[in-house]
Amino acid sequence: MPALISSCLIGIACRYDRSHSLVEEIVKKAQELQFIPICPEQLGGLPTPRSPANIVKGDGKGVLVGHARVLNSLGEDVTEAFIKGAQETLKLARIIGAKKAILKDKSPSCGLNTPYCETDTGYGLGVTAALLLSAGIEIVEINPEEKVRIGIL
Numbered sequence: 001m002p003a004l005i006s007s008c009l010i011g012i013a014c015r016y017d018r019s020h021s022l023v024e025e026i027v028k029k030a031q032e033l034q035f036i037p038i039c040p041e042q043l044g045g046l047p048t049p050r051s052p053a054n055i056v057k058g059d060g061k062g063v064l065v066g067h068a069r070v071l072n073s074l075g076e077d078v079t080e081a082f083i084k085g086a087q088e089t090l091k092l093a094r095i096i097g098a099k100k101a102i103l104k105d106k107s108p109s110c111g112l113n114t115p116y117c118e119t120d121t122g123y124g125l126g127v128t129a130a131l132l133l134s135a136g137i138e139i140v141e142i143n144p145e146e147k148v149r150i151g152i153l
C-alpha cells in the first residue's frame with residue numbers, strides 16, 4: 001500500500017532554511033512501504049528557502065474553515081499557499097490510493113501536534129495534516145530525534 005511521506009524526512013532539502021530532516025531508518029524501509037515524497041509548502045508554490053510560518057488564531061483545522069491564517073516571519077499572509085499545498089497533497093494521495101501519510105512533526109503544514117499555532121493547549125494540527133485527517137488518511141507523525149516511533153511504521 002503506497003504512503004505519502006514528508007520529503008524532508010528522506011533527505012530532500014525542502015525545509016524553510018533549505019535543510020532536511022533525514023531519518024535513515026525510514027529510507028531503509030522505502031521499498032517495503034512504497035513512499036511517495038511530498039512537500040506541501042513547495043506544492044503550494046512557496047520557494048525554498050522561505051520565511052518560517054506560524055498559524056495564528058487557531059490551527060490547521062481553523063485555517064481550512066477560514067477562522068485562522070498562516071503568517072510568515074515577515075508578516076506576509078501565506079494562507080492560500082498552505083491551503084493549496086494541502087489540497088495538492090490530498091490530490092496526490094487520491095491518485096496513488098494512499099491511506100497513510102508519514103509526516104514530520106513541528107511543522108505548520110505536516111505536524112500532527114505542531115507548536116506553530118495558537119490553541120488553548122499550545123499544540124494543534126498543521127494545515128495539510130488537518131486536510132488529510134478529514135479525508136480519512138491515517139497520519140504517523142515522526143520526530144526525527146525520536147527514533148522509537150519508526151518502529152510503528
Ligand code: SF4
Pocket residue numbers: 006007008009014015016038039040041042104107109110
Ligand atoms: S515538514 Fe512538510 S512542509 Fe515542512 S519541509 Fe518537510 S515536507 Fe515540507
